[in-house]
Amino acid sequence: MKLMSICVLSFIFLFSFSVVIFLIGVYYLFIDYSVYIEWELFCLNSSSVMMTLIFDWMSLIFISFVMFISSLVIYYSEDYMSSDLNMNRFIMLVLMFILSMFFLIISPNLVSILLGWDGLGLVSYCLVIYYQNVKSYNAGMLTALSNRVGDVLILISIAWMLSFGGWNYIYYYDYFFSMFDMQVIVSLIVLAAMTSSAQIPFSSWLPAAMAAPTPVSALVHSSTLVTAGVYLLIRFNPMLISSGWSYFMLIVGCLTMFMSGLGANYEFDLKKIIALSTLSQLGLMMSILSMGYPNLAFFHLLTHALFKALLFLCAGSFIHNLGDFQDIRFMGSIINYMPLTSVCFNVSSLSLCGMPFLSGFYSKDLILEVVSLDGFNLLIFFLYFFSTGLTAMYSFRLFYYSMFGDYNFFSSSYFDDSSYFISFGMIGLLFVAVFGGSMLSWVIFPLPYTIVLPLYLKVLTMFVVLLGGYLGYLISLMGISSLLGTLFMYPLTLFFGSMWFMPFLSTSWVSYYPISIGYLSSKSFDYGWSELLGGQGLYSLFIGFLQYIQGWYDLNYKVYLLLFIYWMFILISMFLVF
Template identity: 60%
Template sequence: MSNLSLCYIWFYLLFIFSVLSFMISLHLIMNDLMYFIEWEIVSINSTPIVMTLLLDWMSLLFMSFVMLISSLVILYSEDYMSGDVTLNRFIMLVLMFVLSMMFLIISPNLISILLGWDGLGLVSYCLVIYYQNVKSYNAGMLTALSNRVGDVALLMAIAWMINFGSWNYVFYLDCLTESVEMEIISLLVILAGMTKSAQIPFSAWLPAAMAAPTPVSALVHSSTLVTAGVYLLIRFSKAFPEWLMSILLVMSVLTMFMSGLGANFEYDLKKIIALSTLSQLGLMMGILSMGFHDLAFFHLLTHALFKALLFMCAGMVIHSVGNFQDIRFMGGLSMLMPFTSSCFMISNFALCGMPFLAGFYSKDLILEVVSLSNLSMFMYMLYFISTGLTVCYSFRLFYYTLWGDYNMTPLCKLSEESWMMVYGMLGLMIFAIMGGSLLSWLILATPYCIYLPIYMKVMPIVVSIMGVWMGSILFKYALNYNFSWFKIYKLIMFAGSMWFLPLIFTKGVSLKPLEYGYNSMKYLDLGWSEYFGAQNLNYIFMKLSGLNQWFQVNELKSYLVIFFFMVVFYMLM
């Protein structure tokens, strides 16, 4: 079977399943239903092994979005990965990735969640190292080891769930919230969610995972790997005590601020979009920790639509400019690639919260709820400054890629002839425009009506305008090569390197053990222990064997000498 027909088959299958899942989700929402299915796989000595599935509107709606995006990504991959001789293997890895996410979404049981959770971790490692170079291997190892922390936390949560007699956590979220065991389980689940969704201090792996092919990045950063942590915390949110929610709020808002600040000093196109994903994950975690899990889920879905489109547009640009990712080599793409530029700006505007696009309905609502909540001024300002930074790096990206003159070599063939890539982007563009309003009608049964003073009501617009202004200033200073920037070089290095988290979690974690290992080898294995150990034993045995050989060679003479000494000894006695 050819690669083209295989891509077509999986595209149609996933798209049909996505539509079916969406229709069933609508039925469950309108009739307020939930299906809890238990399948007894085998019974050994009257001990049943049961697979449990939870089918409610939330799981089916999320599954619908995952399958929709993955179907369009597979369609897009057929052209993007056309030069790859192992395209079938790539498609199989993507499908295993989607299947692992399905397990995680429909599981109300920590054991079956671990099946999907570990599946995501293992397949993501295979996809990150897909191009098989040193950078990919380093990124894959950082991704895998960072996620292992969350895996261990989930295993410990499974061990603590034994206190309740079942691993079906949905039974205990309401009735055992005050127990110490549930607090410990909540702490472990939050730790697992923070590693998978790359919150501080586990943020270093997310930009590193950009070593994967761009279609994988579109899938990972929209609806699968990084959203798994948020989804798990949404499911568990009823059980979290207030002190844990406060810690999660601080960490998530700092993540949002740190990633927004770092994206303004980054020049790698895919890493800028990865840092914007990190910023949006911080926003979801922040509003979740304030108790609004429905708004977190709402933004999770709308973000999936425009972020997948943003990565697809980035992939189209990278594909056309000869696999360069530095935005300083781009420019003027709005004239040369009009459709891609249109999709790029629509997804960027949705990310910024432009009115009546997908991101507006969730993001503006979250900011208004934040304004209405009883937050400290520090947290309130961080929320809105981070929103301004989002607009700032989005317009900086617009200035560098779509505006001005073309800066690449003229040998690049800029075209939009890859119709399968165009169709994949077109499908997501429609949802990035209409998805927000559609979801707001579905998810929010009662529309939020928030009354605020006029200065708080216009605060999102004000910070967005300030973000546009700051983005234009950053671009002009960078073009003019204003060397006064070097006066604050260390500050720029700190802000642009994600507060040194990648350095801390790579060199900081591995340097001392490697140094101790080197010193141990130098001073013990090759030093005194070698002198007194293996080498000394070798020297002693050599001497003894030489003595033995001397006896054997001089046997008669030795006996005569010994006899002479014995005679003399007896005479003296």
């Protein structure tokens, strides 16, 4: 009863605050109002260390969404983590994560941003290694090391800003156009955001982090941690556009979107498919942000958080009922056993594909129409629409493997939708996954975008989605992917299915080889010449010398006599020679 009260109280507290904060954020948006709080902690060499908080419509709405999703995830965890002996620790870790996210969201100051950023990385590591096995430890170490790169870059930017008298980047918007120092700071922040949001070449940690419990994946790896980099770049958007990094981020975002969409079509692990889907949407947010549309990127960030959290919760319900099996080939005809979960799962998948009048449609369709209108080159246009088709392909492939065909699990197993806590968490997110997109579009864009396109471009989005879904269904139905993978196109399948070899590069080149070089150097220098000529060598020399002297004392007179005869023979021989 005590454990249940912790989850229920956390749910009530977070849900109530999310509603209140959302209403305040909408009010601030309508009256165009912001609250800026700043107080000085101490002054060091004329640099004031300030604690700064900014409450505008963007930060308040984002906080409300984080609290809403986390409240339902904690309520869902009451049943999902019921067999865990350390439920208290799990809830406390999740609450610490939410607190770190608050610091990141409401801070326009690089020092306090680093506080939230470090908290996110540390608590994320603790949650990824929660199950305490070798796979979890490896995944947690990859996650921690990848995010440490971002920490180091933010630390360097803090040190670089020391000469400006403060770390509040809002004060320096006007200087970013001319000063070399500010260009360096923008470069560091962009690279830090790439590590947190898992852009190429830092993409391998996001699928590896699926070793965490599924409620953690629903909260951390769909709506909070992975979007921290996107949110940071939304705040830095005036500087990003004025620098030369916007074109670089456009290419990187499009390639990340394309790479993860291809990889998800070759994956059979349910959570990794959804993780690669998250990576694809992060690439979409980064690329549209670098084109100069921060509000549109923020709109897609919010709608994506809603339907992706629901997708993870449904996947967790499947895994929980299938005895912790995550391979989609074990599934089949689950709709007959779990109709409620299947409905929520398919609604969130269709919202991910951008089906009309679901929440994902309002952001994805608007993004693709803006791309069509903006007049970028053919490569960017192709990557956007082809990646959208790949999204529909892996979604319908997942739909086919889980809902159609034969029941491929153990014949004696039985499961259903009987859990109240899991069902309540999914239903709570189902309504916002259906209605949230239209509601947010009315709030964020009270005046509609005027996008005038020819008919073939206007219907191209829907055509690509339908064609991608149909191709995904056909490939799954005929088993073409497994046939091509085993017989004819194995090298190509290995390349696409392993995220362009990025996990191997991250573990081998980034982790294994530097550590091996360090071991060899320490073996050669610390344990080698320096040790031989230093402490260990002197120790061996003294021990040998003492043993030699001790031998003289221990030996008997026969040895002395033999030595005397030996030396006398040497002396007589020398005398006779001379």
